[in-house]
Amino acid sequence: MQIFQLNKTAELNQIIDANLQTGALLVVGFGSAVALLALIGFLGACCESSLLLRVYGLVVFLLLVLQCVGIYYNYKVQHEYIDKFEKGLRNAIDSSFNTDGSNLQVAYALQNIQLQLKCCGWTSPADYTKEAVPASCCAISVPLATPKETCSRANIQFTVGCKDSPVLGLVKEGLNYTSYTLILVELILILAACCLARDLTRYQPVSTYG
Numbered sequence: 001m002q003i004f005q006l007n008k009t010a011e012l013n014q015i016i017d018a019n020l021q022t023g024a025l026l027v028v029g030f031g032s033a034v035a036l037l038a039l040i041g042f043l044g045a046c047c048e049s050s051l052l053l054r055v056y057g058l059v060v061f062l063l064l065v066l067q068c069v070g071i072y073y074n075y076k077v078q079h080e081y082i083d084k085f086e087k088g089l090r091n092a093i094d095s096s097f098n099t100d101g102s103n104l105q106v107a108y109a110l111q112n113i114q115l116q117l118k119c120c121g122w123t124s125p126a127d128y129t130k131e132a133v134p135a136s137c138c139a140i141s142v143p144l145a146t147p148k149e150t151c152s153r154a155n156i157q158f159t160v161g162c163k164d165s166p167v168l169g170l171v172k173e174g175l176n177y178t179s180y181t182l183i184l185v186e187l188i189l190i191l192a193a194c195c196l197a198r199d200l201t202r203y204q205p206v207s208t209y210g
Contacts, residue, residue: 041193050197057193064186071179089113089122089162096148098129108147111136119162125153127161 037059044052089110096107111134114120120137121127128134132150135142139157142149160166 041189044193045196048200050200053193053197053200057190057197060186060189060193064183064190067179067183067186086122086163090127093121093127097134097150104147107134108142108144110134111142111147111149114158114162115139115141117162117165117167118158119160119165119167120156120158121161122163123161125156125159125161 037056040052040059041056043049044056092106092110096103096110114134114136118139120133125133125137128137130150131153133153133156135149135151137158138151138155140149140151162168
């Protein structure tokens with residue numbers, strides 16, 4: 001058991017380090033792109049450059065198109081993600097708690113998923129066929145050394161299944177509202193940039209020679 005704990009801890013540390021590095025690069029890249037875009041719009045407005053404002057509006061429009069494509073793709077394949085999540089969770093339940101299997105890694109992952117999503121089973125705690133249920137159903141965090149720790153059904157705190165997890169519901173609503181808000185803001189920015197560029201072109205003084 002101690003060997004599993006050491007090896008698993010090392011694996012988790014490697015995963016965390018890799019994810020942190022990747023996340024940091026993504027944040028830096030996204031922040032740089034936003035800063036560059038804001039700089040183009042700022043220079044276009046301050047220098048009264050219709051060209052920069054048109055470039056700014058075009059880039060924002062392209063971002064809007066990509067965002068709409070991403071939202072459509074997400075809705076289109078959402079059921080596939082749910083099916084895969086259900087299949088994986090049910091397999092984890094059967095292999096780690098409904099049988100006497102010794103898949104400790106899967107049991108530990110299942111415990112953490114249920115604890116984070118505040119759920120028990122896929123549809124309900126009834127998905128567990130034995131008398132005891134995983135400790136995460138009772139809002140108990142399990143140590144890495146004993147991932148198959150259980151608790152009594154009388155102490156269950158999370159009565160809903162992960163299919164109807166309140167945490168997932170809040171995340172979905174937050175993402176939807178954020179997406180719609182961003183689309184509205186981007187449309188306003190595009191309209192403002194186009195109007196300003198038009199006005200600058202219309203009222204730009206014409207040089208005369210001779």
